Amino acid sequence: MVEIRWHGRGGQGAKTASQLLALAQMRAGLEVQAFPEYGPERTGAPMRAYNRADRRPIRRHDGVTRPDVAVVLDDSLLGEEAVAAGLGPGGLLLVNTRLGEEAVRRATGHTGPVACLDADGMGRAHGARYANPVLVGALAAHLGDVPLEELLAAASELWGGRLSGQALAANQAAAAAGFAWAEGRRWAWAG
Amino acid sequence: MASDGARSAAVAGADAPAEGRVAARRLLTGAQAAAEAMRQIDPDVVPVYPITPQTPIIEAFARHLAEGRVHGEMVHVESEHSAMSAAVGSALAGARTMTATASQGLAYMVEVLYLAASLRAPIVVAVGNRALSGPINIHGDHSDAMLARDSGAVQLFAENAQEAYDLMLCAPRLCEHPEVRLPALVGQDGFTISHSAEPVALLEDAEAQAFVGPYREEDALLDVDRPLTHGAFAMPDAYFEIKVEQAKALERAEGVWAETAAAYRRLSGRDVAAVEAYRLEGAGRVLVAMGSAAGTAKDVVDELRARGEDVGLLKIRLFRPFPRARIAALLSGATAVGVLDRALSPGGWPPLYAEVAATLAGQVRVQSFVAGLGGRDVGPEEIHALFAALGGAGGQESVYLGLGRGGWR
Numbered sequence: 001m002v003e004i005r006w007h008g009r010g011g012q013g014a015k016t017a018s019q020l021l022a023l024a025q026m027r028a029g030l031e032v033q034a035f036p037e038y039g040p041e042r043t044g045a046p047m048r049a050y051n052r053a054d055r056r057p058i059r060r061h062d063g064v065t066r067p068d069v070a071v072v073l074d075d076s077l078l079g080e081e082a083v084a085a086g087l088g089p090g091g092l093l094l095v096n097t098r099l100g101e102e103a104v105r106r107a108t109g110h111t112g113p114v115a116c117l118d119a120d121g122m123g124r125a126h127g128a129r130y131a132n133p134v135l136v137g138a139l140a141a142h143l144g145d146v147p148l149e150e151l152l153a154a155a156s157e158l159w160g161g162r163l164s165g166q167a168l169a170a171n172q173a174a175a176a177a178g179f180a181w182a183e184g185r186r187w188a189w190a191g
Numbered sequence: 192m193a194s195d196g197a198r199s200a201a202v203a204g205a206d207a208p209a210e211g212r213v214a215a216r217r218l219l220t221g222a223q224a225a226a227e228a229m230r231q232i233d234p235d236v237v238p239v240y241p242i243t244p245q246t247p248i249i250e251a252f253a254r255h256l257a258e259g260r261v262h263g264e265m266v267h268v269e270s271e272h273s274a275m276s277a278a279v280g281s282a283l284a285g286a287r288t289m290t291a292t293a294s295q296g297l298a299y300m301v302e303v304l305y306l307a308a309s310l311r312a313p314i315v316v317a318v319g320n321r322a323l324s325g326p327i328n329i330h331g332d333h334s335d336a337m338l339a340r341d342s343g344a345v346q347l348f349a350e351n352a353q354e355a356y357d358l359m360l361c362a363p364r365l366c367e368h369p370e371v372r373l374p375a376l377v378g379q380d381g382f383t384i385s386h387s388a389e390p391v392a393l394l395e396d397a398e399a400q401a402f403v404g405p406y407r408e409e410d411a412l413l414d415v416d417r418p419l420t421h422g423a424f425a426m427p428d429a430y431f432e433i434k435v436e437q438a439k440a441l442e443r444a445e446g447v448w449a450e451t452a453a454a455y456r457r458l459s460g461r462d463v464a465a466v467e468a469y470r471l472e473g474a475g476r477v478l479v480a481m482g483s484a485a486g487t488a489k490d491v492v493d494e495l496r497a498r499g500e501d502v503g504l505l506k507i508r509l510f511r512p513f514p515r516a517r518i519a520a521l522l523s524g525a526t527a528v529g530v531l532d533r534a535l536s537p538g539g540w541p542p543l544y545a546e547v548a549a550t551l552a553g554q555v556r557v558q559s560f561v562a563g564l565g566g567r568d569v570g571p572e573e574i575h576a577l578f579a580a581l582g583g584a585g586g587q588e589s590v591y592l593g594l595g596r597g598g599w600r
Binding site for chain 1 (some may be wrong): 216218350351380382383384386387388389438482483486487489490568569570571
């Protein structure tokens, strides 16, 4: 069982990111769950979303308290939210930021692996409006359970009817860039 | 690129049921899954009050309607009271009628739900089960359903998004059956299931529609060639008899549900029986639960069984009518039974406990547990604590699990 926690602000697409990852994992043959934190949805307010994935059917329906990876979509949350809570010493903290690893450690107290990625900049470079496809790409490569083509197909399934062809292509390019970025790096991963 | 359906079907094939065909799986929330069942059923009339505390079921169904995938009429009314009133009229006029609600919305429907049951109007209501105010709370528990407990409606509870779809698809066949003809509340835990995305296998549209069949109202309100009175006044010389007839119709729903579940199992390979016995062979200590907590409990039962502990789970899908004989038989070997409620009956025993304790009167010791009120998490810790407490002396009071474990996760 792999558990992920997403930290974002309302409107940044943490829930969508969790659904994109789950869809890609399901297409790759895994059992999945994706759910947002059950709080009032307010634009700009801190919010969380979660993923579970496993080879076996997932039956539990409680919250994720000890994630394997925590992903932060907005570095202004680092000093505001307990983004590393429950993350074990082997758990990866993946942050969309232009800050360095040491600054993230100081802000969060996390002693395990930290990955800093300017997902906003990388997304923009590919014409994507949000950082979340980049982060899902990076996360998928890190977890190693979803081939890139399944992630791109999942993006097409999720956004095909909602976004223009151009916007979809930009999101797919951003996801591929995030995937390639993380593929070149390997953090300790016991999954 | 290969079609999404073909690819997902290959995934589902890994653990496909022995009977029934392999279906494509989609990533759906419980609310979307219920709306998919509604799309396939394609009801004639859907009266709704589409603002808070509504469920995303109606949002998803409205999209199906706007994009031409369903063909009925959605009636926007000014309250849930009116939604249920419109539903009664349309069901009795001969239109297949469905709606959805949650929490205070169901509370406001309840007055008319009693009438729907008495008028024998087979309306299917999808419910995202949530707490009742106050204090104001929008999160999951079974308080709303328990307010409707004595309305005369059938009540079903789904464990996950797959069951939310399965139960919704089966509900019309049950409540429109000539032996039953009653409304049904098809519950899924608010947020925990309604807003969580999971893989869900859907039937093909044509086979789902063939399974549900056409709606037939034999005593249609608007049949001018055969005028009838519906909703007549009943004086003390008639009310009692009518209520007992109505109660018997709800009792008959248990047998009809067994037939419906058998037919659905042949079609889908999935079980929607009134109760699910999970590892009850040789189980001394047994937990009885409804809704999403039952899934979490299965993991804990497996864990404790692996340590050699004699635990099991009895999951209730059909709460009204309450399958008393079946439950008594399944728990005949138990040495201690714990009942997990997600609602209170202040000043009395919680509703599920009261049913189980009355069903097992004197047969075995039954302990009441309450957890998960107002969206409080029900995790493995709570289930472990429940089984640990079940070995003890037992008490004359409910045990509250997770009390004091506040704050966001």
